[in-house]
Amino acid sequence: MGSLEQKAVEFLKTTWAELGKTASPDDRIAAVLEEIHETGTYTHTFEELEHGAKMAWRNSNRCIGRLFWRSLKVQDSRHVQDEKSMFEALQSHITYATNDGKIRPTITVFSPKNNHTNSETRIWNHQLIRYAGYRNSDGSVTGDPASLAFTEECHQLGWQGNGGPFDLLPVVVQLPGREPAWQELPKDIVAEVPLSHPQFDWFGEMGWKWYALPVISDMKLEIGGIEYTAAPFNGWYMGTEIGARNLADTDRYNLLPVIAEKMQLDTSAAHSLWKDRALVELNTAVLFSFEKHGFKIVDHHSASEQFMAFEMSENRNGRDVTGDWNWLVPPMSGAATEVFHREWKDEKLSPNFEYQAAAWEQKAAGIKKLSKCPFSKS
Numbered sequence: 001m002g003s004l005e006q007k008a009v010e011f012l013k014t015t016w017a018e019l020g021k022t023a024s025p026d027d028r029i030a031a032v033l034e035e036i037h038e039t040g041t042y043t044h045t046f047e048e049l050e051h052g053a054k055m056a057w058r059n060s061n062r063c064i065g066r067l068f069w070r071s072l073k074v075q076d077s078r079h080v081q082d083e084k085s086m087f088e089a090l091q092s093h094i095t096y097a098t099n100d101g102k103i104r105p106t107i108t109v110f111s112p113k114n115n116h117t118n119s120e121t122r123i124w125n126h127q128l129i130r131y132a133g134y135r136n137s138d139g140s141v142t143g144d145p146a147s148l149a150f151t152e153e154c155h156q157l158g159w160q161g162n163g164g165p166f167d168l169l170p171v172v173v174q175l176p177g178r179e180p181a182w183q184e185l186p187k188d189i190v191a192e193v194p195l196s197h198p199q200f201d202w203f204g205e206m207g208w209k210w211y212a213l214p215v216i217s218d219m220k221l222e223i224g225g226i227e228y229t230a231a232p233f234n235g236w237y238m239g240t241e242i243g244a245r246n247l248a249d250t251d252r253y254n255l256l257p258v259i260a261e262k263m264q265l266d267t268s269a270a271h272s273l274w275k276d277r278a279l280v281e282l283n284t285a286v287l288f289s290f291e292k293h294g295f296k297i298v299d300h301h302s303a304s305e306q307f308m309a310f311e312m313s314e315n316r317n318g319r320d321v322t323g324d325w326n327w328l329v330p331p332m333s334g335a336a337t338e339v340f341h342r343e344w345k346d347e348k349l350s351p352n353f354e355y356q357a358a359a360w361e362q363k364a365a366g367i368k369k370l371s372k373c374p375f376s377k378s
C-alpha cells in the first residue's frame with residue numbers, strides 16, 4: 001500500500017543503491033515528485049525500467065528459475081500506440097527470445113496504465129504461444145482445456161480454429177479505449193518440439209508436441225507504483241511444466257492413461273504405480289526431445305539446485321529470498337529435490353508481477369458499470 005509518491009521514492013532509493021550509483025538519488029526523486037505533482041504520474045528512465053523488471057523477476061515467489069534474473073533482456077515498447085506496431089513488437093519478442101533454441105529470458109514492456117482515464121493496454125492471451133481448446137458436442141475437449149474460455153473469445157472476435165489438438169491461438173491485443181484486435185502468429189516464428197522417447201518408438205508416432213517458448217502475457221508488472229498492464233515475459237521451460245502438468249493433468253491433455261496403456265501397465269490398481277511410471281517416461285520424452293531438437297530446457301533437479309544457488313547469491317548481497325513453497329517444489333519427485341526440504345517467507349515485495357482479471361471479463365465489467373452508472377437516474 002502507500003501513495004504513488006511513496007512507492008516511487010522507495011523504488012528509486014533501492015535502485016540507486018543496487019546499481020551502485022555514486023551520486024545520490026535526491027535529484028531524481030525531486031524531479032519524479034514534481035512530475036507526479038503536475039501530471040499525476042511519472043515516467044521511468046530506461047535504466048529504471050530495466051532494473052525494475054529484473055527486480056520483479058527476482059521477487060517472483062513462485063518462480064524456481066530466478067538465478068538468472070540479471071540476464072533479463074528488457075525491450076522498451078512504451079511508445080507503441082497502434083495495433084500493428086504492437087503485433088510487430090510481440091513477433092520480434094518471440095524471435096529474439098527463441099534465438100534458434102538458445103532461449104533468452106526477455107520482457108517487452110508496453111505503455112503503463114493511465115490512472116486518469118483508467119484505460120490500459122492489454123494482451124488477452126494468457127501466453128503469446130498456446131494451443132486452443134474446443135468443447136465437443138459430447139462434452140469432451142479437443143486441444144488444451146485450459147484455453148477453452150479464451151478460444152471462445154477468439155471465436156467471438158471472428159477467428160476460426162481448425163479444431164485440432166495443437167492449434168496455435170491468435171494473439172489478441174487491446175489498446176486504451178479501443179476494440180480488441182487479433183492476428184495469427186506467422187508459423188515460421190513459432191518453435192514447436194515434436195515429442196519422441198529415447199527407448200519407446202511408439203511415442204514418436206503419437207503426434208504429440210509442445211511449443212518451446214512460454215511467454216506469460218496476462219500479468220501486470222508493477223514498478224515503483226507504475227502499473228505495466230501489458231508486459232509479456234519469458235524464460236525457458238522446466239520439463240515438468242510440460243511433462244507433469246500440461247500433458248499430464250487430468251484437466252489438461254491427460255496423457256497418462258494413454259501412455260500407461262501403450263506401456264502395457266496394470267492400470268486397474270493404483271498400487272501398480274502406473275501413473276508414476278507413465279509420468280517418468282513422459283518427462284523423459286519431454287527433456288529428450290527438447291535436447292534433441294536444440295531447445296533450451298531445464299530438468300527439475302537442476303532447477304532446484306539453481307534455485308539454491310540463487311538463494312546463496314541473494315544472501316551474499318544482503319537480501320532474503322522470499323518464495324512460495326507450493327509452487328517452488330516441482331510437481332514430480334518433490335522430496336528428491338532440495339527445495340522440498342527448505343522453507344521461505346511468502347512475502348510479496350515490489351517490484352513484482354501480479355495477476356489481473358481476464359481482459360475480456362474486465363471489459364464486460366466495464367460495460368456493466370457504465371449501464372448501471374450510480375449517478376444516472378435511469
Ligand code: ARG
Pocket residue numbers: 065214216234235236237238241242245246
Ligand atoms: N507453467 C506454464 C506452462 O507450462 C509456463 C509458466 C512460465 N514458465 C517458465 N518456465 N518461465 O506453460
